[in-house]
Amino acid sequence: MTIIRKAEISDAPNLAQLQERTFCDTFAADNDPADMALHCQQSYSAALQEQEIRNPQLITLVGVEQRQLQGFAQVRRGPAPSCVDADQPAEILRLYIDKQWHGKGVAQQLMEQSLEQGRLLGAAQIWLGVWERNPRAISFYKKYGFVEVGEHVFMVGSDAQRDVIMTRSL
Ligand SMILES: CC(C)(COP(=O)(O)OP(=O)(O)OC[C@H]1O[C@@H](n2cnc3c(N)ncnc32)[C@H](O)[C@@H]1OP(=O)(O)O)[C@@H](O)C(=O)NCCC(=O)NCCS
Numbered sequence: 001m002t003i004i005r006k007a008e009i010s011d012a013p014n015l016a017q018l019q020e021r022t023f024c025d026t027f028a029a030d031n032d033p034a035d036m037a038l039h040c041q042q043s044y045s046a047a048l049q050e051q052e053i054r055n056p057q058l059i060t061l062v063g064v065e066q067r068q069l070q071g072f073a074q075v076r077r078g079p080a081p082s083c084v085d086a087d088q089p090a091e092i093l094r095l096y097i098d099k100q101w102h103g104k105g106v107a108q109q110l111m112e113q114s115l116e117q118g119r120l121l122g123a124a125q126i127w128l129g130v131w132e133r134n135p136r137a138i139s140f141y142k143k144y145g146f147v148e149v150g151e152h153v154f155m156v157g158s159d160a161q162r163d164v165i166m167t168r169s170l
Contacts, residue, residue, distance in 0.1 A: 002105070004061055004109050004113045005061070005062060006061060007061065011069065012047075012053055015053070017044075018071075018072060018096070019049065019072070020043075022098060022099075023040065023044070023096065025098075025099050026096070027131070030133060031156055035159045038158065057077075057078070058076045058093070059075045059076065060073075061073045061110060061113055061117070063106045069098075071097035072095075073096075073110040073111070074094045075090055075114050075121070075126075076091055077122070081127075083150025085149075086124060086127075086167070088123065089126060090118030090121050092118075095128075095137075097110070111140075119170045123170055125168070126167065128141065128166055130166060131154065131163055131164075141166050142166075146168045147167065148164050148166050
């Protein structure tokens with residue numbers, strides 16, 4: 001049974017591997033290897049994920065079964081793109097599940113807890129950005145009532161990509 005809990009410092013090495021693995025599984029086929037390598041180098045290491053876990057402005061949740069990390073989500077509250085019509089909304093910064101756990105309910109548990117964390121932060125609205133070429137994630141977010149309200153640019157290495165901005169109330 002999957003438990004959702006806040007990440008602990010001791011999770012940092014495994015979380016770094018999970019973040020890099022899930023990012024590569026999701027995007028390597030559609031991106032330039034040099035851009036992927038640059039993004040991974042800038043974004044994932046035990047030290048970087050430890051900083052994220054220690055960051056009081058960022059909530060990192062993990063889905064765990066028998067000490068194995070199955071997925072993670074990160075939530076924060078702060079400024080948002082202008083297309084998100086809300087004061088200090090919450091944001092789901094990342095939500096990634098290891099591929100063997102897709103379609104098994106881990107994503108749903110992490111999403112429910114992410115929404116709850118957004119409410120606990122006092123936000124009335126929650127938003128996220130998702131690559132326009134990620135139809136499974138967009139379907140998943142629509143099932144949770146997120147609607148498209150705009151777009152922004154997300155850099156993968158040197159490649160500027162179009163992310164769809166989606167939002168819903170809490
Ligand atoms: C996005 C993610 C969190 C969704 O979790 P999941 O467990 O796969 O979710 P679900 O199985 O409920 O799938 C979501 C919906 O996608 C749709 N779907 C499944 N496979 C699909 C595909 N290949 N293309 C388009 N839609 C697809 C289905 O409609 C499904 O809804 P259903 O319940 O009505 O069948 C998970 O797939 C994941 O971690 N993906 C890799 C990382 C990622 O893309 N994260 C989001 C970055 S913004």
